[in-house]
Amino acid sequence: MRQCYIEITTACNLRCPECFRTQEVEQRRWTSRHIGMGQFATILDHLPPAGILVLHGIGEPTLHPQLPSMIATIREMTKFDSVRFTTNALNGDQDYWKRLAAEGLDSVTISVDSLDPVVVQRCRSGTNVDTLYANIGMISRIFPISVTMVASSNNVDDIPSTIEKLSRIGEIRVLILPAQNQRSDRSAPHSAGLSLEQQESLASYVESANRTYPSLDITYTPASFFGLAGGRCTMPFLAPTVTVDGYITPCCGMHETHHYQNSSLVDRSFSDNWSAGPISTWLESYLDGAPEQCDNCMFNPGGAAHQRVIGHSTASDPTPLVRQAVEAVDRGQADEATAMLAEASSMAGGNAPDIYAAAMILNSTGQIDLAASAFIIALGCDKDLVLLRRIAGTGILGEVTKRLRRLVLSRLLASYKIGLITMVAGIWPANALHFPRILRGVKEWCLDTGAPYRTLSLPTVADYPPTLRNWKDELIAEGASAPINEGYVAEIPWVRLFHRCEFIFLNEGIALHDVVADPRDNPHSLEHDPMVTARSGRRVMVEARSNNSLRVAEAIMMMGARTHHYGHWMHEYLPRWHFLSQANIAADVPVLVDAGMPASHLDALKMVMDEPRNIIFVEPDQDVRVQRLWVAPNHAWWPHGFGPDFMMDSGYLVMPTASTLFMRDRLLRHVSPPSPGSPKRIFVLRKPAYGRRLLTNQDEIMDFLKERGFLCLAAEDLPLAEQLALFHGADIVIAVHGSCLANGLVCRPGTPVLTLSQGFVSNSNTWSTMMTDIGCRPYLVCGPVIEARGKADKHADFHVPLDEVRGALDRLGITP
Known part of the structure; x- marks a missing residue:
């Protein structure tokens, strides 16, 4: 399971005007209650393993008096990869939040609709903006944080001011959502919903704000974020919720449990509830036709509320054009086929399985680009999730080559169509974790967040002499100067690493990687990385597999995509010890390496370290969580992969003289x-x-x-x-x-x-x-x-x- 929500409390210290809870409180029909520890433990036992466990529902999680103990209980079970929750951040001092981190909380999402004392009362009544702003800064120094902001006519004009204030804090991911009517009567749209003009203006602002505030990653997510334009929301299949009473609800909007005949996770296992009985019946009926409650849900891309905002018209059927494109390829007219598919891509009605079959024909002929275009058209036509059901039921995605899958996802990622990405990625193996990430360099991230970063006094330019000669002493390459990476040692808190992976994953949408964050990066630099399924600029989607997690308090990173190649190990990875040896790292701090490396690699590591240290092997099906990770860079520019047409500058891959002499000295001692x-x-x-x-x-x-x-x-x-x-x-x-x-x-x-x-x-x-x-x-x-x-x-x-x-x-x- 990708993600699951558990509502641990229905108590809250705010009264948001459009909230279901606020309405019930006003009608004196609401009783705040906390989930008990015994019931909580039973629910955890009955849940299957999940990528993300979110301790959040209608209430404010930090009001539960046993929240630290609940997080500790989750971590003891080791069946959930990540634990997080959404909060209004008005409760708890620094010691409280540090305790949550110590118990194993991975990250925090903070609800911030405004930081103006007047505007905020129209959106989140009861908020003290001074306390909120101070706590955002304090929490961001303990966790990587993200912010969710609900956009409505009450605060849309104030959003630029809020964004500017958040940018002063540092590295934050901001997700802006459309206002959603959460009251019990959802037959009417949100009373303060955005108009089409307001949505277009907000989308334009977000695009410019991302350029203005590089420390923020701002995403505006209308309903198309959650599914196919004009189609069906995919969230009921991906993120079930367990209420404070232990009932399962597949829909985040329809939280009234009577819709699902009060299916309890306290009395029955998750599989018994989900695969049979009322939940299964509801999901089958949802595939046949969305219930009327979906119509005014702003998260439903096919609902009336979404159509009123963005406008929706039924498009023509692209199926004939796609078939004609296949015929054009058979005639050797690839350019004509490209034009046909470009025209078809603007259409939304059609037979998704037929178009998918055409994509597979194009793929089999080697027309990967055309196959990707047809595949995306098929997804766009799959409004009733017919193709999704077929793929999920038969494993048909196995027909898709890795290259085609990457190309499809890269194009979706470029336009940030997360609903489609989620749909495609969600049918891959259950133990694969799929997530888009923003790429950052270690230095820029450390400087933005204040993480410890020590620059070493080494040259940033290496002179490589004109010694590239053939045996006739004829000069082949001129000598020049090559830029090399700044020497540093950094300490990164709360990270996640995977076997043979260069990325350092932070909890909230950030992946650190010096090579791909370098301005000299090129389109081929991640082509051969087994973790990467898609990339568009600074956004990357990775497919990480993990059957178990290893937790380490402190460690030194010596892992990477090419540590199993001796030449890379000796020239790209081991020279990092030249930097690490200058950091005075305690002798009991272990070194993380990829399992399966040849014995010669380990022998070389021991020679270069020249001191005994514990070595921890990270297995292929394992990930490791490190509270404090010591990191040093490649000494030179080592892109991850080159296509056969990439003309590499001869200044790449040049080891600085100081690193060469360091390596030689350490090896010669043995x-x-x-x-x-x-x-x-x-x-x-x-x-x-x-x-x-x-x-x-x-x-x-x-x-x-x-x-x-x-x-x-x-x-x-x-x-x-x-x-x-x-x-x-x-x-x-x-x-x-x-x-x-x-x-x-x-x-x-x-x-x-x-x-x-x-x-x-x-x-x-x-x-x-x-x-x-x-x-x-x-x-x-x-x-x-x-x-x-x-x-x-x-x-x-x-x-x-x-x-x-x-x-x-x-x-x-x-x-x-």
Whole structure:
């Protein structure tokens, strides 16, 4: 289950005019009550595991006297990934909120309709704005917070002022919702609902405010946020609510339990209630036709209330155009098909399964872009959730390739159609957590929030010398200066990490990632990250799988998407210890690493740390929650992935001299001096099992080098200590371009290192600059690529003519 709400109290210290509770209090029909701890424990036992548990309903959660104990009880069960609630933030001092954090509360959403003392009484009567504003600041220093704001004619003119005041506090996610009639009689629209002009003006303001206030992430969510335009709300299938009396209600608006024949979670398990009986009957009837109570719900994109505000007209059927597009592709007229689908995308009526079938045909022909367009049209036509039911029942989404799924979600994410994203993502495996996030860099986030951030006095520019030469001593690349990341050590509170994932997830819509937050970021930089399902600018959607959670009070992060690759581990991750070693981190703070790394990676980590520390392995099906995370950056610009046409600047991936010398010093402490009988000439080959960037005539070259007295080996077959000893003792090293060159860190000054490579050598400065810094002599011996996939396919296989290798050795005086 993705999310569940538990109403722990019906008491409240405010009287919001449009609230159901306020009306009942005025009619003297309301009795405030708290859920008991015994009943609460029973409900928790009967609920299935869920991504998010929200302790919120009609009342104010902080009025429950046992709230800290309830959070502790939830955390002891470990079946819920995140615990949070929405509050008016008028109760509790700093010690109270710190206790909630200590018990395991992840995040807080604060209701703020206005910070003006007059306006607020029209919206949330009883609010003291001075107390509210002070408490928002105080709570934001304990938790990542978000703010929900209900927009109505009572406060719409005051929203810019409220936003400006919130921006002074720091990093806040703001969600603006349309005013909703929550009174018992929902046959009439909200008495202060926004007009079409007001909605359009508000949407325009939000767009400009996001540019004006970079510390805020502001989203305005009309009903299309919750479902398909003109269609049906999807929330009843995604976020059930348990009332203070233990009854289940699938709809957040229809909270009267008699609609569902008082289905109790105290007496029956969730599955018994949800899959059979009154709840199941109600959901089936909802799929056949929404009840009349939905008509004036502002969260229902097909209801009259929503249509009155935004205007809705029945569009034409796009099905024939989509079919014609498929026929056009068969005729080889892709441009004509693109135009047809563009026209069809403006239509809203049609047969969703038929259009989906057409999308799958386009996908099977390799027309991924056209398939994505048709897939989105199919979703837009699925007003009665026919396609959703079919997909959910048969697993048909398995037909969708990962690339197509990413493209579809990226387009939806670009327009922030969360209802559609939720619908598509909601049918993926139950243990996958899907959430959009805003990308931020660690430094900018720390400066905005005041989190500890220590800048280290290292150069921000690395000079890479003109040493990229071939064996004929011909210059291949000019020397230049490359910008490198500012050295720092940061302490990030309350984070969540996943196996082989570079992101640092904060609780409220933020993901920290230095690479993707860098201005040099490019469209390919997340293409190969297994966590990312969609990206649009600074918004990213991730698919994170977790069957269990590990909780750690304090830890050092040494995890990432490519820690299992030796070259990346040695050049991208381990040099971070150069920064971490300067932070005086207590010796009992453990290091987090990805489970499954080869033994050589762990040996290298222990050598570079040069001190005993506990190592915690994060498993593939696990996430880890850390109260205090120590983080250091990549030393250089390491984008996450390149397409075969991406021309990478040769200044990328350059390790600063200080980091190179640090790594060399730490490794050499564990390498013995070369013995008289150690091999002096070594050739490090590349195994065919890697499946890419292979030297196609490797066997021919290996036979030739054996005649010249070379020891030929695959470095990964040896323990790390033996690998380093061989490199350190060699008088000459020849290696196929790959991770093994990282061991060149321990070569003796003056050693020639020949890299056999193909023509796309844009990342060869990774090794040549490192070799030059330690006094070695790097050379390239290049050959043509075999079947390159693009103009800069650095992973293409290649062939190095034997005469090139022979000429290089003759020039260096390496005789048999």
